[in-house]
Amino acid sequence: xxxxxxxxxxxKKWIVEVKDESNSSYIAESFICDSKSEAEQQExxxxxxxxxxxxxxxxxxxxxxxxxxxxxxxxxVKNVMGSKVRVMFYNPTENYIGFNNDYxxxxxxxxxxxxxxxxxxxxxxxxxxxxxxxxxxxxxxxxTNKERIEREVRAFRYVxxxxxxxxxxxxxxxxxxxxxxxxxxxxxx
Numbered sequence: 001x002x003x004x005x006x007x008x009x010x011x012k013k014w015i016v017e018v019k020d021e022s023n024s025s026y027i028a029e030s031f032i033c034d035s036k037s038e039a040e041q042q043e044x045x046x047x048x049x050x051x052x053x054x055x056x057x058x059x060x061x062x063x064x065x066x067x068x069x070x071x072x073x074x075x076x077v078k079n080v081m082g083s084k085v086r087v088m089f090y091n092p093t094e095n096y097i098g099f100n101n102d103y104x105x106x107x108x109x110x111x112x113x114x115x116x117x118x119x120x121x122x123x124x125x126x127x128x129x130x131x132x133x134x135x136x137x138x139x140x141x142x143x144t145n146k147e148r149i150e151r152e153v154r155a156f157r158y159v160x161x162x163x164x165x166x167x168x169x170x171x172x173x174x175x176x177x178x179x180x181x182x183x184x185x186x187x188x189x
Contacts, residue, residue, distance in 0.1 A: 060099055063119040067127070068097075071162060075130055088122045090129035092138060097126045113170070121171040124163050125178070128155030149182050 033039040064077045076096035087103040090096075104122075108115050132154045143151070156175040163171045 060101055060104055060119055063116060064097055064099065064123045064126075067120060067123045071127060073127055073130055088126055090126045090133070092129075092133040097123065097130075117167060117170055118174070121163070121167055121174050124159050124167075124171055125155055125175060127162070128157070128159035131155070131158040145182075149179065152179050152182055 033042055061077055061079060067073075068075055068077070074095075075090075076094070078096045078098045080098040080100055081102075086100065087107050088097065088099045091098055099122075104115075104119065107113070108118050111118075129151070132151055135158075136151075136154070152175075156179065160168075160171070
C-alpha cells in the first residue's frame, strides 16, 4: 500500500488516498480534508491502521533530514535504488546518507519493527559513520574486513549517547545484529 497526499485545485481540498502498489489505479481508501494539517493527521491514522505496509520515500527522507538537522549534521540524503544497495549507508566521498526504501520496508516487516523508530535507529548509526569519517578519514580505496568491523563498532559507540532513551534498546539490537552479521560474513570472531 502507498499513501498519496496532494492538494486538489479543482476541489480546493487536500486529498489523502491509499492505493494498492500492484495496481496504482485501485484506491483502497480516500479522504477529503480541509487543511494540510488535517491531511497529515489522516495519514497518521492510516499508518496506524495499515502499519508497515504504508512506507513511502518522503517519510524516510524526512525522518533522516529531521535527525540530521536536530544534531546539526552537514550531510545530504539520497534515495538510492539497486540490488546491491544496503538498507542505509553513509557515503563519505560524496557526504550523503543513502537509503533504499524497499529494503527498509522489507527489513521492518521481517523484523516486526515500527517503521519510524527503525528509520531513526538506522539514521543514528549512519550519523556515527559520519562522525567516524570526520575523526578517522578513510585513507585508502580499500579497507580490510577487520577495519570494516572496527568502523561499525566505532559508529555504534560514537553516537550512542545521542540516541533517546526510548529508542536505545532498538538501536542496540539493530547494531549488535549488524556487527554479528559482519563478523559472520567476514569470518572474524
